[in-house]
Amino acid sequence: MTKVLLTGFEPFGHTPTNPAESVARALDGTFIGEAEIVARIVPCAFFECIEFVNAAIAEVQPDLVIMMGEYGGRSMITVERIAQNFNDGTRYQLVDNAGKVLQGQPTVADGPAAYYTTLPLRAMVKAMRASGIPADISDAAGTFCCNHLMYGILHHIATERLPIRAGWIHLPHLPCVAALDENLGAPSMSVETSTTGVKLGIQAALENPQDIEEASYSRLQI
Numbered sequence: 001m002t003k004v005l006l007t008g009f010e011p012f013g014h015t016p017t018n019p020a021e022s023v024a025r026a027l028d029g030t031f032i033g034e035a036e037i038v039a040r041i042v043p044c045a046f047f048e049c050i051e052f053v054n055a056a057i058a059e060v061q062p063d064l065v066i067m068m069g070e071y072g073g074r075s076m077i078t079v080e081r082i083a084q085n086f087n088d089g090t091r092y093q094l095v096d097n098a099g100k101v102l103q104g105q106p107t108v109a110d111g112p113a114a115y116y117t118t119l120p121l122r123a124m125v126k127a128m129r130a131s132g133i134p135a136d137i138s139d140a141a142g143t144f145c146c147n148h149l150m151y152g153i154l155h156h157i158a159t160e161r162l163p164i165r166a167g168w169i170h171l172p173h174l175p176c177v178a179a180l181d182e183n184l185g186a187p188s189m190s191v192e193t194s195t196t197g198v199k200l201g202i203q204a205a206l207e208n209p210q211d212i213e214e215a216s217y218s219r220l221q222i
Contacts, residue, residue, distance in 0.1 A: 001034065001035075001036060002033075002034055002035040002036070002063050002064075002206070003035065003036050003038055003060055003061065003062040003063055003064075004032070004035050004036070004037050004038065004062055004063070004064045004065075004066060004202055004206070005038055005039075005040065005053075005056055005057060005060050005062035005064070005065045005066070006023075006024050006027055006028070006037050006038065006039045006040075006066050006067075006068070006198075006202070007020075007024065007039070007040050007041075007042045007053055007056070007065070007066075007067045007068065007149075008020030008021045008022075008023060008024030008025075008039065008040075008041055008042065008067075008068045008069070009021065009041075009042050009044045009049075009068070009069045009070070009145065009146070009149075010041055010042065010043060010044050010097070011044075012044035012094070012096070012097055012145070013092075013094045014072075014180075014182060014183075015070055015072070015173075015177055016177065016180075017174055017176055017177055018069075018070050019068075019070050019171040019172070019173070019174045019177075019189070019191060019194050020068035020069050020070055020171055021041050022174065022191045022194075022195075023068060023171065023191065023194050023195045023198050024039035024040070024041060024068065025039065025041070026191065026195045027039060027195060027198065027199060030199075032199065032202055032203050032206060033203070033206065035063075035064075035202075035206055037202070038060050038062065040052070040053070040056045042067075042149070043097060043098075044096055044097045044145050045096045045097050045098040045100065045145070046087065046096050046098070046100050046102055046145060046148055047152075048098065049145060049148070049149045049152075050107075050148070050149055050152030050153065050156070053065075053067070053149065053152075053153055054152075054153070054156050057153075057156070057162070057164070062164060063163075063164065063165070064164065064165050064166070064202070064205060064206065065153060065157075065164055065165070065166035065167075066119070066166070066167060066168075066169060066198075066201070066202060066205070067146075067149060067150060067153065067166070067167070067168050067169070068168070068169045068170070068171060068198065069145070069146035069149075069168070069170055069171070070170065070171055070172070070173065071138075071142065071146070071170035071171070071172070072172070072173050072177075072183065072186055073186055073187070074138075074170060074172050074187065075134060075172060075187035075189075076134035076135050076136050076172065077128060077133065077134065077135045077136075077169060077170070077171060077172070077189070077194065077197045077198070077201070078135070078136050078137070078138035078169070078170045079117070079119065079121045079124050079125060079135070079136075079137055079138065079167065079168070079169050079170075079201065080117060080138050080139075080141040080146075080147075080150060080167060080168040080169070080170060081116060081117055081121060081137055081138065081139050082114050082115070082116055082117070082139060082141065083114060083115050083117075083141055083147050083150035083151035083154055083168070084113065084114045084141070084143070084147060084151065085106045085107050085108055085111045085112060085113055085114060085151055086104070086105075086106060086107075086143055086147075087102035087103070087104070087105050087106070087107060087143055087144070087147075087148055088102065088103050088104060088143040088144075089101050089102050089103065089143070089144050089145075090103045091143065092142075092143075092144055094144055096144075096145055102148075107148050107151045107152050107155070108151070108152070108155050111151075111155055112155075114151075115150075115151060115154035115155060115158065116154075117150075117154070117166070117167030117168065118154075118157075118165040118166055118167060119165060119166070119167035119205050120204065120205055120208040120209075120210065120211035120212065121137045121167075121211060121216070122137070122211050122212050122213075122214060122215070122216040123204040123205070123207070123208040123211055123212045124200075124201040124204045124205055125137055125216045126204070126212065126214065126216065127200045127201065127203065127204035128197045128200050128201060131196070131197075131200055133193060133196060133197040133200065134189075135197060135201075136216075136218050136220065137216055137218065138170065141168060141170070146168065146170065149168075150167070150168040153166055154166060165205070165209075169198060169201060171189065171194045171198075172187050172188055172189040172194070173186055173187070173188045173189070174188060174189070174190070174191060174194075175188040175189075175190060
């Protein structure tokens, strides 16, 4: 049986409800065709999050790993192209949930500068847009725990030569978070819309071992 490991971060920083956790819980145990979705909620803590997902990979033995997090300020579901070997939480004035802050340190000492996702990004974005869900490709995963985890897992898969495709999806604020005084004016997306978009993205990834050649146009640089 094909298995998809879907991870979502817990609440962190100024986000009391993380859409990634909500979507992961909504899709846990569901099926897309014959593929089973197995979800895990990940601690938002540097290095601990990588160990946690590595352990989940060993347990679940997935064919596909899709990790999720929140990117406040974005109005669309964004699929990340690249993860860099660099951490800087201070630029966001954030510490992780263990109280750790990283500034300028790599995720893997002497590791490659970056890894590219192995997901079919254009196909995933096309599937979401075709169903009326705003989506785009992003070339900037940030320098906090999301980029950190994406890099760490792609590094693990590469060094262990695992037959797994993996990548990252960022979600906008939930409406309840965008309604907070400190976030007023920020775009948001309902958990139902985010869940549908992620499901469509997973389906496209399952159906496209290689990405489509059709261009994915964008009006915004994200």
